[in-house]
Amino acid sequence: MIRHTWPDTALPPPAPVPLSTSDERIPLQLRRELDAACARPAAQQPAWPDATAVHAARALLGAAPPITSPSEVRLLRRRLAAVAHGRAFVLQGGDCAETFEENTEEHISGTVRLLGDMAEELSSTGLPVVTIGRVAGQYAKPRSKPVDVLGLPVYRGDIVNGQDPVPSARRPDPDRLVRAHSHASRAMNYLRALRPVTGDVFVSHEALLLDYELPQLRADHPSEGGPAEVFATSGHFLWIGERTRQLDGAHVAVAALLANPVGVKIGPGTTAEEVEQYADRLNPRRVPGKLTFISRMGRENVGEVLPGLVERIRESGHPVVWVCDPMHGNTHESESGYKTRDYDDIRAEVEVFFEVHRQLGTHPGGVHLELTASDVTECLGASSGVADADLAARYETACDPRLNHRQSLDLVRVVAALLGGARPGPRTVREAARRRARSAADRQPGRPARHRAAQDRGVRVGRPRQPGGGGLGQCQRVAA
Ligand SMILES: O=C[C@H](O)[C@H](O)COP(=O)(O)O
Numbered sequence: 001m002i003r004h005t006w007p008d009t010a011l012p013p014p015a016p017v018p019l020s021t022s023d024e025r026i027p028l029q030l031r032r033e034l035d036a037a038c039a040r041p042a043a044q045q046p047a048w049p050d051a052t053a054v055h056a057a058r059a060l061l062g063a064a065p066p067i068t069s070p071s072e073v074r075l076l077r078r079r080l081a082a083v084a085h086g087r088a089f090v091l092q093g094g095d096c097a098e099t100f101e102e103n104t105e106e107h108i109s110g111t112v113r114l115l116g117d118m119a120e121e122l123s124s125t126g127l128p129v130v131t132i133g134r135v136a137g138q139y140a141k142p143r144s145k146p147v148d149v150l151g152l153p154v155y156r157g158d159i160v161n162g163q164d165p166v167p168s169a170r171r172p173d174p175d176r177l178v179r180a181h182s183h184a185s186r187a188m189n190y191l192r193a194l195r196p197v198t199g200d201v202f203v204s205h206e207a208l209l210l211d212y213e214l215p216q217l218r219a220d221h222p223s224e225g226g227p228a229e230v231f232a233t234s235g236h237f238l239w240i241g242e243r244t245r246q247l248d249g250a251h252v253a254v255a256a257l258l259a260n261p262v263g264v265k266i267g268p269g270t271t272a273e274e275v276e277q278y279a280d281r282l283n284p285r286r287v288p289g290k291l292t293f294i295s296r297m298g299r300e301n302v303g304e305v306l307p308g309l310v311e312r313i314r315e316s317g318h319p320v321v322w323v324c325d326p327m328h329g330n331t332h333e334s335e336s337g338y339k340t341r342d343y344d345d346i347r348a349e350v351e352v353f354f355e356v357h358r359q360l361g362t363h364p365g366g367v368h369l370e371l372t373a374s375d376v377t378e379c380l381g382a383s384s385g386v387a388d389a390d391l392a393a394r395y396e397t398a399c400d401p402r403l404n405h406r407q408s409l410d411l412v413r414v415v416a417a418l419l420g421g422a423r424p425g426p427r428t429v430r431e432a433a434r435r436r437a438r439s440a441a442d443r444q445p446g447r448p449a450r451h452r453a454a455q456d457r458g459v460r461v462g463r464p465r466q467p468g469g470g471g472l473g474q475c476q477r478v479a480a
């Protein structure tokens, strides 16, 4: 195998481009707070080779028309508030990595149609669905390693560099920041045109690249009066990824100043203290719908880790939205060498997520999926029966494996059935209240509440107690 050496790797790393925002449209006090936020360490930023070009790109982004508007973002905030109160459900999905090449009518309408079909299935439970695409801005990818198997700098999404495995393509190019904005604007424009047939589709992406996000901040005053709010106009909903959620980092500090609803991806290493700190930092005024936790634990960990986090937040009284991303904790390499995910693992993580919320009397607020309407072969299993030997046929993702059309519909039927079962009707509301009362009683020394509830349902949460049974962390079905 040829190992390429990227020409710039021999040079000292370029000086970081200052991230401060000097946009005078933002009130001075907020600008100062943003500057302080940006002075914190920011993980996963590209080593742009040319600082002048980055400044030029930022100036263009600062002058460009916004992709989303404050009024749309406020509408989403209200919808997510309903989710936080248990009265609606979030369906968030789309490509792992959008590409400029696939920013086409066919691709976008395919995703929107699929999300629409899935939303319809979910709304048969009686709960309104808040549909949020990973669309119109999902161009940046955090990576586990800086170089790939060929020794080339990794692909970091079309907003940074190209996929081709050659050194010139992998060089970060600041002009791509501007191209990303123009692709996102076009996608958003088309989504607005589709609105009459598909209802509201809000857009979201990982707020990873601060050089993209900061120039697009704009201030707006609520119509009912009150102080100016700062909006990220690159999307409606932005999330902080598992790799950039450092509590002392720039991503959390910047997100804390935004009026947009924000999400935090939380993996299996997340502690109860951390989730409470995210809630205190990102939503100090406890506005329902402002903060979403996107749990991406993996099938093996979700039953062990998630209950403690949900309990802590429930006890803190923070009105968060809980969403399950069953994709990112279930990635593995197939025998044939493809990065893949097994439908059974994805489904199992969703089931445990619902079970945890059922036991704790909290609302399983949504799912976050990497999917495409195309008939790709990237994830294994489900009714389309994709096997390892099939992966090569249509493995087209730019980064992580997505559910294809059939797999997405298979999964949403499972989610709808779980949601139908979890929906609080009059009886289950009383039951939830009883459970909460029991839980208070169980805080006295003795069995933890969730273990008692688990026994009631034939489901065990937490580590198995049998000698030699260590290592299994997920909820386990036990013989009834
Ligand atoms: O989508 C998520 C991450 O960007 C992706 O899983 C990272 O992939 P890697 O571990 O191959 O770098």
Ligand SMILES: C=C(OP(=O)(O)O)C(=O)O
Residues within 6 Å of the ligand: 096, 142, 206, 240, 241, 242, 243, 265, 266, 296, 328
């Ligand atoms: C990178 C992603 O996820 P995570 O941060 O959870 O790994 C993603 O959703 O694209």
